[in-house]
Amino acid sequence: MRKETNEVFHLNHALPTTPTPDSTNTFQIQIDKSDYDHYRTCFFKRRILQEWHHQRRKVKLSQYDQPAKQKMILTDTFLQLRSFIAAAYVEDFSLPLSEFTLFGWLQYNKLRSEICQEAHDRLYWSEMIYYYEQCSKSGIIAQLLPLK
Helix, strand or coil: CCCCCHHHHEEEEHCCCCCCCCCCCCCCCCHHHHEEEEEEHHHHHHHHHHHHHHHHHHHHHHHHHHHHHHHHHHHHHHHHHHHHHHHHHHHHCCCCCHHHHHHHHHHHHHHHHHHHHHHHHHHHHHHHHHHHHHHHCCCHHHCCCCCC
């Protein structure tokens, strides 16, 4: 008899579109302790990751909803994250925030979390990149930028 656990519906395995960290990755680069500390202590990045933790299941399951309801869920999540992203973005980049620079900043955070060997953070940044790709395809980003 198969043992049922909460892991059966673990979100990383339940939905095939969820990016997962590459366990064979050997990418390493040395960074200054101050850069590592900045990443680990950035209030707005921590809030983004925390908010994503609360929103991710709803977003992932929305892909099975009707398109109108899915767009509503994606928009609602975008609005929940928007102010934190705007604040964290200006800490790292001086370029004006656009759809292109938003994707670059998300990739930057994913890479930074990988360098800092924060696998959990890396997974969340990967999921958010996928989420923002969905928002871009739905026209949500263009509609709701600039972030404030």
